[in-house]
Amino acid sequence: MYYENHDVILKDGSKIAFHSVRADEAATALRCLNKLLAAEGKSTDLSEEDEKRYLEKVLDDEGSALLGVYKDGDLLGFARLKNAKEMYAKDRDCCNIGITLDESIKSEEVCGRAVEALIDVIQRIGYQQIEVDVKDMEEDRIHMYREYGFEKQEDKMVKQFDVKFQYDEKATTDLEEWIEEQGIQLRY
Numbered sequence: 001m002y003y004e005n006h007d008v009i010l011k012d013g014s015k016i017a018f019h020s021v022r023a024d025e026a027a028t029a030l031r032c033l034n035k036l037l038a039a040e041g042k043s044t045d046l047s048e049e050d051e052k053r054y055l056e057k058v059l060d061d062e063g064s065a066l067l068g069v070y071k072d073g074d075l076l077g078f079a080r081l082k083n084a085k086e087m088y089a090k091d092r093d094c095c096n097i098g099i100t101l102d103e104s105i106k107s108e109e110v111c112g113r114a115v116e117a118l119i120d121v122i123q124r125i126g127y128q129q130i131e132v133d134v135k136d137m138e139e140d141r142i143h144m145y146r147e148y149g150f151e152k153q154e155d156k157m158v159k160q161f162d163v164k165f166q167y168d169e170k171a172t173t174d175l176e177e178w179i180e181e182q183g184i185q186l187r188y
Contacts, residue, residue: 001061001065001121001125003018003019005018008116014071015072016071017071018069018114022059025068026051032068032078033078035102036078065081065118067114071104076102077101077102081118082097093129095130096131097130099111111144112148115148129159133156145159
């Protein structure tokens with residue numbers, strides 16, 4: 001799913017931007033990913049072409065998003081959401097999120113703003129539940145998720161949403177019939 005640019009001003013006056021990482025940013029995204037992984041003592045053997053295909057797939061998937069976290073135009077982290085069905089064989093109404101930030105911007109405030117951006121995307125998609133794996137997470141980060149309404153359940157934090165929109169096939173069919181009865185011709 002594509003997420004438009006969302007700018008936030010932090011308490012120190014600096015600006016952070018969140019938006020979907022595009023396929024044409026594959027080289028930049030891969031450099032950022034390698035830097036983030038190296039900080040954890042890990043690495044990846046993905047090529048730039050692999051990263052480009054992955055980014056295209058995420059952009060085409062209406063149930064997933066990969067937001068870049070940008071400061072002064074530099075990509076310094078990722079906030080992602082993924083349909084939990086792919087991860088845990090659960091139903092479509094649940095997603096899993098994760099946030100990974102460069103040490104230069106890693107703070108509770110930036111993490112919180114990333115959570116807010118993800119919640120915005122999640123509500124647009126229509127998920128009813130968010131899960132965050134917290135098995136290896138610091139206590140202050142767990143506390144931050146609690147402040148956003150998450151509850152701890154085993155090795156994860158969970159947040160429930162009320163359904164804001166329910167698709168009604170009958171209403172759609174009634175509208176289509178009414179348009180036809182009125183002789184209205186729609187142009188697509």
